Amino acid sequence: MRLLQAMAGAKHGGAEAFFERLAIAFTEAGVDQRLVIRPDTAREARLRQGGVTVETLPFGGFFDLSTGRGLARLAREADILLTWMNRATRFARPTARTRLVARLGGYYDPKYYRRCDYLVGNTEDICRWLRDQGFPADRVIYLPNFVEPQNAAPLPREALTDRAGPLLLMLGRLHTNKAFDVALEALPSIPDATLLIAGEGPEDATLKAQADRLGVADRVRFLGWRSDGPALLASVDALLVPSRHEPLGNVVLEGWAQRCPVIAAASAGPASLIVDKVSGRLVPVEDAGALAAAVRETLHSADAGRDLAAAGFESLQRNFSKAAVVARYRDFFDRIAPEGRG
Incomplete structure (x- = not known):
């Protein structure tokens, strides 16, 4: 053939x-x-x-x-x-x-x-x-x-932020479908967390202006397009996938591959992959309050995050x-x- x-x-x-x-x-x-x-x-x-x-x-x-x-x-x-x-x-x-x-x-x-x-x-x-x-x-x-697990080493924290507190990550094209704006809306309700945004796209200027308007610009880092996704995932406390439209959610698999807890909106792809409160967290689409609550619950207990990450990795190995x-x-x-x- x-x-x-x-x-x-x-x-x-x-x-x-x-x-x-x-x-x-x-x-x-x-x-x-x-x-x-x-x-x-x-x-x-x-x-x-x-x-x-x-x-x-x-x-x-x-x-x-x-x-x-x-x-x-x-x-x-x-x-x-x-x-x-x-x-x-x-x-x-x-x-x-x-x-x-x-x-x-x-x-x-x-x-x-x-x-x-x-x-x-x-x-x-x-x-x-x-x-x-x-x-x-x-x-x-x-x-x-x-997606293949790579066991990437975490990046030095000072290369990502000079702040203490949890690190959250979003990966992808800066497009309205990905709902980066919803994550920014949630950030004021997630105390002390820093949000890393790795990607480029047409919403870049709009999102930066939104971070300023919400008063969280000092807790958001726009990293641009990155080729070291596994290392970024190994460096953070949770991956956020709040997409309005996400047919598959390949980024969910990438998070699982690095044993990173995944918190996602229940758009088609993530909802087909994640079992809520087992292999990740699912929240309603465009619900910044629910996203913030799920992040807080996941960060509140180290065991909770580890359990979600372990179950996600097992699902990846079994099915993908x-x-x-x-x-x-x-x-x-x-x-x-x-x-x-x-």
Whole structure:
């Protein structure tokens, strides 16, 4: 079975990071694969370092004719073409000799996926939504993400804050969907805590102004985009995921991987992963008061945080390990690969 993967995503992002992890894991598992990506020197270097064969195409706008031709050329040598999200899928075409599979990590516009032979959703809810859009149930497949525990060492505290008290962390793109503003609203009710915000995005200036308005700017550190997420998670007392919309919540898995207590809003992804008061805490969406109360309860007892973190780590190992997820992908590929390819 020969696999071609196509990704035209952003420089940073959860899907992009998982694409890299999965591609390297496939190579480690002996999958015969080739990748085609939008030019990105850093991404190419990481993938090549992981032993992956990489080519680049522009994945441009309406007048980009070279990407479609290039992708078709590469696909002729593949049994399966796996595309990631809208842009890559838009340039892909199914053939009699190559199965076209799109992997979705969100509720994307169905118009881009009508040509696909199969659709992979990384949550059960995305798969349900795809079936509701009219896609045949036997062509919609649930394949989850994985995150590997790294046992990262904590960062020096003075590199994060000069204040005493608990450290809270949020990771992700600074976008309204992620509800960083709700966490800021909660902070005045979490005495002495410092909130670390690691990410970049369009809400940066708005969030900084909000922190000033609430009088908590001295307890908030905007770290920008960070590549040391595991070390940050190892350095804090809790991870906050108050997202308004979160199809999966890959960041929940990242928190579990570092044995960090996770406190999340009950949007679709976190609610499907976390058992409240067992493997994390769930609070209503957009409820700053409930978020603050859950944080206070978790911080009040060291045992409470440790128990949540331990149960989350156990769930990660049981359901979202690299070996388990790669095996599920390989079983799926073997089942759908066209016959008669030498």
